[in-house]
Amino acid sequence: MFTITVLNQKGGCGKTTLSQCMAAAAYAAGHRVAVLDLDEQGASHGIFRDEVEPGRFKKEDFFVASFNGRDADLKSYRDLCQIFSDQGYDFLILDLPPKLVSQEHIVSTITDITLVPMFISNQDLKSTLKTVDVLNAAGVTSLVIPSRVPTSKSDKKYPKYQDVLKSLTAHDGAAVSSVEITDRAEYVDVGDGLFPPLDAPKTAAGKETVKLFALIHEMLKRLNQLKAA
Ligand SMILES: Nc1ncnc2c1ncn2[C@@H]1O[C@H](COP(=O)(O)OP(=O)(O)OP(=O)(O)O)[C@@H](O)[C@H]1O
Numbered sequence: 201m202f203t204i205t206v207l208n209q210k211g212g213c214g215k216t217t218l219s220q221c222m223a224a225a226a227y228a229a230g231h232r233v234a235v236l237d238l239d240e241q242g243a244s245h246g247i248f249r250d251e252v253e254p255g256r257f258k259k260e261d262f263f264v265a266s267f268n269g270r271d272a273d274l275k276s277y278r279d280l281c282q283i284f285s286d287q288g289y290d291f292l293i294l295d296l297p298p299k300l301v302s303q304e305h306i307v308s309t310i311t312d313i314t315l316v317p318m319f320i321s322n323q324d325l326k327s328t329l330k331t332v333d334v335l336n337a338a339g340v341t342s343l344v345i346p347s348r349v350p351t352s353k354s355d356k357k358y359p360k361y362q363d364v365l366k367s368l369t370a371h372d373g374a375a376v377s378s379v380e381i382t383d384r385a386e387y388v389d390v391g392d393g394l395f396p397p398l399d400a401p402k403t404a405a406g407k408e409t410v411k412l413f414a415l416i417h418e419m420l421k422r423l424n425q426l427k428a429a
């Protein structure tokens with residue numbers, strides 16, 4: 201089983217959207233997926249409370265739930281991963297709330313890759329670079345995913361956008377995904393149990409979601425080979 205953690209200490213940068221899109225893409229590619237929301241607001245009464253209705257997914261292959269990660273220790277996380285691994289899941293996706301970045305040492309022991317979505321703006325640059333630094337110091341492999349990227353070419357050429365992207369890619373230890381999550385209305389529905397990439401796989405959002413998942417899956421397989429060597 202591969203464990204993917206999605207985090208950024210910045211709130212509202214697209215963590216939940218990215219988590220659910222990756223889960224949908226993994227499921228669409230034929231994998232068994234569990235996605236857990238670790239926000240304490242969604243799970244203050246213990247493990248697996250507030251299970252989100254998996255909609256038209258077959259429950260045994262696609263599992264969505266909350267888990268209160270705020271006070272969880274390393275053993276709880278390890279046990280949690282073990283449960284899903286034992287049940288034959290191929291992917292466990294952990295959607296972390298902003299402040300859980302302080303649990304980087306726990307994350308480092310349970311995750312195979314950490315995705316850091318970032319809205320490409322000066323406002324979000326600082327907190328994202330801090331997040332990347334903290335993850336690097338803990339030895340976590342991370343990939344920054346530009347999120348809510350403007351779709352119009354003129355916006356993308358906007359000098360500030362390019363400057364922020366340059367500062368990000370030039371930062372020591374920041375790996376930036378070549379596949380981006382653009383700012384599209386189709387993503388806004390994600391979170392209501394709707395998965396645009398599956399509902400409309402031919403849309404631009406569906407295509408980029410599938411492409412991003414393929415890139416991440418490839419990275420995970422390579423990381424595994426490196427570990428085994
Ligand atoms: N690619 C996108 N295009 C358009 N809207 C988006 C996109 N990504 C996220 N949004 C919207 O931005 C808002 C915040 O996104 P999301 O909830 O995924 O962020 P988050 O990082 O999980 O937030 P939090 O820190 O509160 O957990 C939501 O209303 C969501 O619908």
Ligand SMILES: [Mg+2]
Binds near residue numbers: 216217295297
């Ligand atoms: Mg969220």
